[in-house]
Amino acid sequence: MxxxxxxxxxxxxxxxxxxxxxxxxxxxxxxxxxxxxxxxxxxxxxxxxxxxxxxxxxxxxxxxxxxxxxxxxxxxxxxxxxxxxxxxxxxxxxxxxxxxxxxxxxxxxxxxxxxxxxxxxxxxHDDILRDAVERARTRLEFTTLATAFCGPTFTVGDLRKVYEVVWDQPLDPRNFSRKVLNTAGFIEATGQKRIPQLGRPAALYRRGDQQTLNPPILRSNGGPELEAISVDR
Structure with a gap:
């Protein structure tokens, strides 16, 4: 049966x-x-x-x-x-x-x-887990799903860390920040800042109303550098 x-x-x-x-x-x-x-x-x-x-x-x-x-x-x-x-x-x-x-x-x-x-x-379940991880990685390329890994408010650095952890590769902070902030509806500024014990204050954001990324943020195929994250594409 x-x-x-x-x-x-x-x-x-x-x-x-x-x-x-x-x-x-x-x-x-x-x-x-x-x-x-x-x-x-x-x-x-x-x-x-x-x-x-x-x-x-x-x-x-x-x-x-x-x-x-x-x-x-x-x-x-x-x-x-x-x-x-x-x-x-x-x-x-x-x-x-x-x-x-x-x-x-x-x-x-x-x-x-x-x-x-x-x-x-x-x-x-090894097959299911493998497929789930790959789905999550792909969804981060074409959608704003990365914000689902974040709390109600987060910094651009927090969001970048999600991409680095899920993709298992380091990203260029400046390129990533430029890409995210220039994508309308990806994240929204809260007007508040996180004040760390050491270092500079960081602006806090919340998830925006956009669900897809156009152009997408693509993983690098050739190594640890995030070659594909670029505003000029």
């Missing part, structure tokens, strides 16, 4: 590194293994509602107000040893989220750096 499930790749930036939320499975199959949060749909349940419910039951986090988008559908016949299971995966992106609390069939829930989670997950 075919069963339908949802899985969630929940990404956030913590301690200047891209993290994913994983659980330690509390029952078979893959008892004790790391996995993405998820589970089976209930009768008459909407897909998104199931994703929000599983997130709450397995980690204690409330996904109702998070950025939540369908990533892909995974249906390899042998992906679940319990039988034929097709999973609809969701990508969730949010600012620095609190520590999760395990529940349901999860023995524990924790944030793990992407580099440590890859190639360690149960089922086909």
């Amino acid at each position: 075919l069963r339908l499930a949802v899985d969630l790749a929940i990404l956030t930036v913590r301690n200047n590194a891209l993290h994913v939320l994983v659980i330690t499975r509390g029952k078979e199959p893959f008892l004790g293994s790391l996995a993405l949060p998820g589970g089976f749909l209930r009768a008459g349940e909407d897909l998104r509602a199931a994703a929000v419910r599983e997130l709450r039951e397995e980690t204690g986090l409330d996904g109702r107000d998070m950025h939540l988008e369908q990533l892909a559908t995974y249906g390899r016949p042998d992906r679940d040893p319990r039988g034929r299971v097709v999973s609809v995966a969701y990508l969730t992106i949010a600012p620095d989220l609190p520590a999760p609390e395990a529940g349901s069939d999860a023995a524990s829930a924790l944030w793990v750096p992407i580099s440590k989670a890859q190639s360690r997950l149960a089922f086909d």
